[in-house]
Amino acid sequence: MKTKSTVAADRPRKHFPDGNNDRDIPAKYGWQNMTGNLPLSGMKIAVTRPRDQAVKLAHMIEQVGGTVLLFPLLEITAARNPQALKEQISRLKEFDLVIFVSPNAVHYGIAAIHKEGKLPAKLKIAAIGQGSAKALHERGISNVIVPTQRFDSEGLLSMPELQNVAGRRVMIFRGDSGRELLGDTLRMRGAEVEYAACYQRSKPDQDGELLLAAAPDAISVSSSEALENLWELLDNKRQQILRDTLLFVPHSRIAELAVRQGWQHVQLTDSGDDGLMTALKTEAERKGSI
Known part of the structure; x- marks a missing residue:
């Protein structure tokens, strides 16, 4: 139909x-x-x-x-593999930085995190754009690293906080697919990167x-x-x-x-x-x- x-x-x-x-x-x-x-x-x-x-x-x-x-x-729906997402969230305390790539990532990612507890206090939080940063703020999350001009992966990668990331562990909340530039660049800079698929697009x-x-x-x-x-x-x-x-x-x-x-x-x-x-x-x- x-x-x-x-x-x-x-x-x-x-x-x-x-x-x-x-x-x-x-x-x-x-x-x-x-x-x-x-x-x-x-x-x-x-x-x-x-x-x-x-x-x-x-x-x-x-x-x-x-x-x-x-x-x-x-169409945007919840994660295709919620058990895998749950396992990743259980290890958030081992990470240094979490990045949300979209308001959808905030909506589904934060909801999944809250099911298991809360964001570890030491985690730094970043968002690709103002819409994602606003969605985080609406959920009580402030001090978000967010670009001030170009609102995409390139803009976030230009931020000072993402330059010296060698040895840092980064989890990127996104859909079940997407651009690889953010993760690839952070890996080139020496970070250990893991994607968390918290929603799916169809x-x-x-x-x-x-x-x-x-x-x-x-x-x-x-x-x-x-x-x-x-x-x-x-x-x-x-x-x-x-x-x-x-x-x-x-x-x-x-x-x-x-x-x-x-x-x-x-x-x-x-x-x-x-x-x-x-x-x-x-x-x-x-x-x-x-």
């Missing part, structure tokens, strides 16, 4: 306790004009994050007039025709894997149709893949919800909507 794509307006509402109240969202992003018109009125945006992670963003877009099509291109059984039929004005894609999954849903003719759609991506690596695929209008955004919302504002201004 194909996964049902959902127009966000059809979903039950959720309350978000982080300050993004309905009436605050247009003001936060400077989207107020003399007529009171909502700047994204008439604009349809496909959000391709895993469904549970897309709800808040969909709500934010709706509050400034956009219509959201939820079209998840990845491809939903989506129908690309549903996306084409919805005819979105823009598509938001947040990972290279999701973009590859989207392309696999479509034959060459349908790929050509979609190439003219405005594509928002949060990282240059995803943008480079999109260019190789032939997308004609690729917009690189800052990371997170704020990055996409700011890019949407810029696009609305470019079109003279504000």
Whole structure:
């Protein structure tokens, strides 16, 4: 059975306790004009994050007039081998540094750790990006090593704390696959590295025709894997149709893949919800909507 794509307006509402109240969202992003018109009125945006992670963003877009099509291109679930993860967590006290590569790694990794006890006090904690650092902070974990500019493996590897790691033991919480650059580089610097697969990614059984039929004005894609999954849903003719759609991506690596695929209008955004919302504002201004 194909996964049902959902127009966000059809979903039950959720309350978000982080300050993004309905009436605050247009003001936060400077989207107020003399007529009171909502700047994204008439604009349809496909959000391709895993469904549970897309709800808040969909709500934010709706509050400034956009219509959201939820079209998840990845599913995130718990670890494929929970016993192996449990065994690794039992040895955390032997490690010097733990790295979380994504908010998903924080969500599933910290939950698994708390099942067995708590993080050893001496452990240093690092995160690849601001989203992961925020997720750690929300769980009461502060003093996180996190890049200040480039939010990826390269950015974290440039931090002073990760230069002299010879003889250190490092555990990296991630999904069941991913880039090897972080671990490989730390090993080259003399660290002993172990990956802890705390969640798994899979491809939903989506129908690309549903996306084409919805005819979105823009598509938001947040990972290279999701973009590859989207392309696999479509034959060459349908790929050509979609190439003219405005594509928002949060990282240059995803943008480079999109260019190789032939997308004609690729917009690189800052990371997170704020990055996409700011890019949407810029696009609305470019079109003279504000």
